[in-house]
Amino acid sequence: MSEPTDEPTQSTTDVTDELTHTDDSGTAQMVDVGDKPDSKRRAVAKGSIHLQASTIEAIEANDVAKGDVLATARIGAIQAVKHTWESIPMCHQIPVTNVDTEFSVDNDQIQLTVAVETTGKTGCEMEALEGVTTGLNVIWDMCKAAEKDADGGYPDTRIDGVRVSSKEKIQYSTK
Numbered sequence: 530m531s532e533p534t535d536e537p538t539q540s541t542t543d544v545t546d547e548l549t550h551t552d553d554s555g556t557a558q559m560v561d562v563g564d565k566p567d568s569k570r571r572a573v574a575k576g577s578i579h580l581q582a583s584t585i586e587a588i589e590a591n592d593v594a595k596g597d598v599l600a601t602a603r604i605g606a607i608q609a610v611k612h613t614w615e616s617i618p619m620c621h622q623i624p625v626t627n628v629d630t631e632f633s634v635d636n637d638q639i640q641l642t643v644a645v646e647t648t649g650k651t652g653c654e655m656e657a658l659e660g661v662t663t664g665l666n667v668i669w670d671m672c673k674a675a676e677k678d679a680d681g682g683y684p685d686t687r688i689d690g691v692r693v694s695s696k697e698k699i700q701y702s703t704k
Contacts, residue, residue, distance in 0.1 A: 576689065
C-alpha cells in the first residue's frame, strides 16, 4: 500500500449538478452502478480522539480494565468497514479486499488512520470513514471510566478531525 496522504485527490464540482441519490421527484434512491466498469479503489480516512494524559498512559501500559484498547479498536474499525452498507442508507455493499489501520499515540490524543481497498464499481470512502469513527468510538467506550469527571461528564474527551484524506481510482484497461 502507498503511504496515506492528507491531500484530497478529487476535484470539487458544483454539488447541485451531481445529485444522484434522488429521483426527479426528490425521492431517495440508490445509485445504479451496474454499467460502470470495475476499477481498483482505495480510500484513506483519519480522525482523532482527545483524552487525558493519564488515560493515554493507561492505554500504552495496557492497564485499562476493559482490556487492550487499541487491539479492540482495530477489530471494531475493521468490522465497521465490512458492515458499512448496513449502516448507511443507499450505500452499496462492496467487496473489501484490504483494510489497514494505524494508530498514532500522542500525549493527549490518539489518531486513527484507516485505509480501505476494493475492486468494483463504486468507491470505499464511506467504509474508511465508518472504520475511523467506529474505531474512535471503541476507544471512548473502553476508556469511559477513566475519562469521566465527578459529574459524570467528559470535559476533556472529544473526537474530531474525521475526514477522507485521500482516495484513488485505477481504471482497468479495456484491451
